[in-house]
Amino acid sequence: MVLTVEHVAKSYGSRAVLRDASLHAGHGQLVGVVGENGAGKTTLLRILSGDLDADAGTVHVDGTLGYCPQHPVLDDELTPRQHLRLFQIAYRLPGLNRAESLFQELGLAAYERQPVKTLSSGTRQKLNLIVALMHDPEVLLLDEPYQGFDWETYMRFWDIAHHLREAGRTVVIVSHLAYDTQRLDALYRLSDGRLHPAPATGAHG
Numbered sequence: 001m002v003l004t005v006e007h008v009a010k011s012y013g014s015r016a017v018l019r020d021a022s023l024h025a026g027h028g029q030l031v032g033v034v035g036e037n038g039a040g041k042t043t044l045l046r047i048l049s050g051d052l053d054a055d056a057g058t059v060h061v062d063g064t065l066g067y068c069p070q071h072p073v074l075d076d077e078l079t080p081r082q083h084l085r086l087f088q089i090a091y092r093l094p095g096l097n098r099a100e101s102l103f104q105e106l107g108l109a110a111y112e113r114q115p116v117k118t119l120s121s122g123t124r125q126k127l128n129l130i131v132a133l134m135h136d137p138e139v140l141l142l143d144e145p146y147q148g149f150d151w152e153t154y155m156r157f158w159d160i161a162h163h164l165r166e167a168g169r170t171v172v173i174v175s176h177l178a179y180d181t182q183r184l185d186a187l188y189r190l191s192d193g194r195l196h197p198a199p200a201t202g203a204h205g
């Protein structure tokens with residue numbers, strides 16, 4: 001397994017959000033996690049990304065990680081192009097080929113020299129996604145990745161997700177809506193602090 005989550009628990013003060021959450025994902029799997037607002041999906045992804053410590057349980061990630069948080073962590077004063085340069089250095093990438101093709105694919109090229117503060121929320125979300133994908137990580141954690149996307153971009157998102165699967169990447173997609181579950185290899189429903197395997201899985205390939 002590339003991603004193994006066993007018996008993870010997390011409370012904020014006296015409020016138990018995750019009680020006993022377990023999940024397993026292998027190479028080339030698209031895994032969905034759905035749950036109501038406040039179910040603990042972001043808490044789970046933050047723990048998987050290493051951004052937050054669990055109170056109990058174990059998380060094992062075999063490979064490089066990309067994390068696309070729900071709220072873009074971008075610098076308002078910098079342009080998309082400057083973000084690419086910044087993350088190229090942070091990820092120690094020799095070139096920007098992959099980022100450039102994602103820029104084209106998601107239609108961000110027209111905005112590449114505008115400060116982020118002048119961009120629409122959907123356009124910021126595209127940049128947020130590119131930043132998470134540009135180093136081609138083996139495991140991708142995407143928190144509500146298509147929030148604010150128009151229909152065409154939403155469909156492009158799924159094209160990208162399917163290409164990642166074909167390339168053997170493991171992708172965890174969190175959403176409060178159980179849309180498009182037929183596109184996934186596995187689906188979990190997060191409720192009562194537990195991840196319940198749900199039946200709606202799609203055909204692989």
Ligand SMILES: Nc1ncnc2c1ncn2[C@@H]1O[C@H](COP(=O)(O)OP(=O)(O)OP(=O)(O)O)[C@@H](O)[C@H]1O
Nearest residue numbers: 012017035036037038039040041042043044070176
């Ligand atoms: N840092 C924090 N301190 C205290 N409580 C928190 C913190 N972060 C989240 N919570 C609480 O934990 C619960 C789960 O929050 P979380 O953001 O993980 O849910 P979610 O499933 O991602 O929700 P949504 O679909 O609305 O994004 C909520 O009740 C939230 O208020």
